[in-house]
Amino acid sequence: MIYYLLAAGLLAVGMYAVLVKRNLIKIVMGMLIIEYAVNLMLILVAYRTGGQAPIVTEQMRVSPGPFVDPLPQALILTSIVIGLALVALMVTLCLRLYQRYGTLDTSHIRRLKG
Amino acid sequence: MDLTLAQLLPLFVAVPLLAAFLIPLVRRVHEQAAEGLSLVAGVALLVLCVQVWGRPAGTCHMGGWQPPFGINLILDGLSKLMVILIAVVSACVIVYALTYMKRYTARGPFYSLLMLMIAGMNGVVLSGDLFNLYVFLEIAAISSYALVAFGTQEEELEAAFKYLVLGGVASSLILFGIALLYSLTGTLNLAHMARILAGGEPNRLVFFVAALFLGGFGLKAALVPFHAWLPDAHPSAPAPISAMLSGLLIKALGVYALVRLFYNVLPLEGASTALIALGILSMVIGVFLAVGQWDFKRLLAYHSISQMGYVLLGIGLGTPLGLAGGLFHLVNHGVFKSLLFLCSGSVERSTGTRNLKELGGLWKPMPVTSATCSVASLSISGVPPFNGFWSKLIIIIATAQAATQLGPVAYVLAAVTVLVSFMTLVSFVKVQKYALFGALPERLARVREASTAMCLSLVLLAVLCIGLGVGSFWALPKLVHPARDAARDRVGYMERVLPAPEIERMVLAGGPADE
Amino acid sequence: MNAGMTLIVKTTARLVLTFIMVFAAALALYGHVTPGGGFAGGAVAACGLILMLLAFGRLETAKVVGKQGASTWECVGALGFLVIALVGYTAGMFFTNVLPEGETFRLLSAGTVLWSNVAIFVKITAGLFAVYAVLAAFRMAEEPTQEERP
């Protein structure tokens, strides 16, 4: 259980950064940390005590050993890619905003009326 | 062309995806190719909708793998309603964009992203697999982030960043919930999951996941505590995209997913109270924030929050009447809000401003835009016989009837609903008065009507507004009631995807089960 | 940045690049047999291209692959994957594995899986490189570039 809690803790740290921090880069990092936390949760859920990587080798062709759960691993791969896509888009937006304002501080940028 | 349903369903995603992938390539060859391909894809989606119109619900197994081992697509009443709404509104938006987008550079990426957004939404509403739903939700969401920033002006970039951050957090919450649900049930297939959860004893974790989903999808649907991004993002985008976002995206990504998960999958008792509370909150706060606005598009954005409150209230009630009202209002809002955003786009494009105080007297120079705008305003304010009236009426009656479950509070809620409707009317009378009537300011003397293509799509949507209003006795049983029945039929959903004996044979025995 | 770095860096980079690219291709092609796959291979190859961009500069890199070329290849990769799905569609279902399964543990096995990996490899390599190239070019926003398309 403690592992799950640590993953949730990582998620909480990321959420804290996104909600509280006033620097665009810090917010991007918060998003990164949240993504790590979610991937961490998925891989924790997939582990089976004593399990091997879900790759059959020629030696064990006859009797596949106890494997860990391959499905969450496939999900994580997708999730990593989605995270990378999000980060790429965020970084381009940061660059554009920096070009327009000369700062990455949201308290200087946010002049949209609420 | 006589395809089975299983053959038709993948095309809903494949056609716009193909268009999106081809657009950057063919645009090198021919300048207008992006527009042409988008139009073809839009028409193809409409044809597909006609093809599936009369058919009974059915599923499609991707790659030939039986669910729960492979991914399945499912078309039931609820998905059908959403697919048709998406196809109709996006076709109108594509036609409108043909001339509207001439102001912008990089139209190839624009149409590519638009197609990706449509593909993503179709993927979400057809998917029968939780993780697959998430992936397509991300496609639609990411393309919408990029499209909000499409103008690359300061405001647009800021709005897009805010939208991206909140949307990204929402997606992560949803994925975290998916991870927990997978651990709990060992499956990702929605029907399989529903069966396992229904069989098990009550579980605290399900509530936790429900909270995560409510937060995540609530953020996507811009319900009130999570609405901060919408009033920035929706007005900042180019008008066709505003129409897509307000008219379709918040519904397909937010409300549809909530209905599907809370009604068909998660066994929850308390969800309806939470939905009703969120609905009422969105309704009231949204309309109060809208009344003070002078920016045309921003005003519309706040009204989107408020109207989504109606939808959620109806859905939260959970009674057959309330659910029907909520879903009907979802369709109606999709039509009239996209029409309003397109009208605001025409006005902005012709006059160069969105500030209501600087407008006036547009009836004379822009009759088509003004007329359609009036139709949409009357619809959203709930004036008979336009479509908004009927759905709001149904929701109000359903709320009052809910007194049997909720007690006298229901009458208060119904009264609040009527009051919000009245305030919406006041707000739109203001729009009419300042934008369309009165004297034409000197500055706007040379204003001309929008182009033919834009007017065409405005008129089409306005006809739909009136048609759904006058023909509501037809639309309700044909379109809305199947959707309502699909949403309320948890067992039917399971049976449709995984007939009971099938699942015992495959999952419990673990034997091979090909086709 | 346009000119690239010193001769030492260039020579080292040339040596390392070969290994990176072979490793990337091996990751992708044997993705169905060993750890790896189209995405891992593509990301490694994109890193290799970025190394090339950093070491040799933009002009030199553009001779091998430019931004336009990268985005074209990206579309081709995406279309390739979709076509694999559609070939399956014509044979029954979207993504039906139509190709023969082949002999286990060999390169040509597992039907469409190998070709999907190749398509994803092309797509990811080109896509990630394109993003980086654009980000790198954006820093030098003052001078006009030829990539601008109305």
Added chain:
Amino acid sequence: MVEGLLFAILVFMVLGSIIAVETRDLLSSVIAVGAVGFGLAVVFLILAAPDLAIVQVVVEVLTLIMLLRVVVSRKDETLAHSLRRGAAFAAVAGVAFCTIFLVYGWVCFQDLPAFGEPLMRVSHRYIEQGLAEVNAPNLVTAVLLDYRAYDTLGEATVIFTAIVGALAILRRKGRTTDERGDDADR
């Protein structure tokens, strides 16, 4: 053995992320995030997911390169003005929110299957039949590109979307100055 190492790395990741969030210097902050990411790659290795470890390392490198591009070229390197009115309130609210989340999570996680004992209701089929049905010894690839290939199409599309979007956002000029073509269709 696995458990102890895993625990140590997870604690390291949480601490690293706290440092990344709280440190003033943006460059150190980026490096701390990188350390957390590589920690995740090690976790993947420990928990028998070599595919993911490879991908995570490479993606981490790409992410860091992208982040460094923004950070290095920055003029204002410090966050001196981040302490302002309302910041304290926001921080307290954030901590409170996160605490509630964790406590509620702690209670609810008790209902999950224990760590190391996944249910694998669906995936036992992949393990038992995967080699016979798909003929790909790497079962993760088998799931990714055959059983759930439609997901992977979505994944490829996501990255395509992000790239098209990034290219569109970074274009030089947002709008055509002259409204040419505007009059042509009237």
